[in-house]
Amino acid sequence: METPHHCQMCLSHQKSTFSDLSNDAKDELSRLKTCVSFRKGQVIIHEGARPQGVYCIHRGKVKLYTMGTEGKEQIIRFITNGELIGYRSLLSDEAISASATALEDTFACYIPKSSFFKVIEENPKFSLKLLKMSCHELGEAGKMITSLAQKNVKERLAEILLILRATFGEDEEGYLDISLTREEIANMVGTATESVIRLISELKKEGYISSKGKRIAVSDRSALQQIANIFE
Template structure:
């Protein structure tokens, strides 16, 4: 049975929590539940969105294509997050692409349901602004990391981020498996450099791997590396 927005616990994690019960009912009546397989796009850079995506399960990478043809992953959007609201509110084409890095379940909420509520509900407008401000802060942090931290520090930080935000599986490996190319696109380096540094981390006992899966073997060692010790 499809979940109703007014009864969905996911909304507590995003701006939808500021909607009234009647507004949530209207959203629920208009939303479409979608399932997206790993590797499939939600939308591409330059698309015109007719609504936003609320993530019920799974993870999507949001990335921008650089002039040299390399993707830069700027965010990993997971359960509870709303994707596409900046483009919808600004009435602009998307400046990022969104691709599933795991199987996903999403609710697509039409544009009118969002914009109508923005006009009528100041609490919802404030919540949307807060979430957009948080995204801007994260973007600022990415810029600072790129300019002030080495590639080794950024890769170490990426592994710690994956553990802290997505956890580990029953075998102790990172629950979210990213390809070596995706890891390089997160930290902003060549795939070959990322592979070389990951191999170095393994030799030093900081991590271990099994195929594409990676486990953190020495968390304190990674923390010390991030801090420059």
């Protein structure tokens, strides 16, 4: 695909992981990067492979997931504007532990391994930022582990709906600005598709959410927080 026009500015994108770099460093990165795009459903990186670079999402939505037993996807988290894909395995020097697939048409920069490491070595502050990011993710992963281990399916579903709302926000009509199948929701919650469908119906009857086709709207946030046992 050709270089899209908006890619010229993507490193400076406000939320980009690279946004704090000096102009010099950004200029250099711009020379080294490639602009790429992925259609909805396209795999960006694949579990088990050895990464040769990182992707910085400029615009789009991506799911990060591992394949569990019986080929069932487990969605670990979502990646959106400004965030990186593939840095984990590059930095830990391991095979890619989670595949990434575009949930909608997605535009990204590709930065080759060597350039990425060069930026890290020459910009201690950037390196520290990555460290901060990965440590934050570690905390989030810990929370997810505790939820999966201790909460029941309904509690987890309520939690995930709140996470989706916080991550992707709402459209003009109040629906979550992300389109997921019930199966994908089940693959985040860690349960069977039918269970998610049943519980979504239940939450709807109780008046805490509404839905139309695959689109879901959170109508009572604090009720969901209570169901999910989130006190904040």
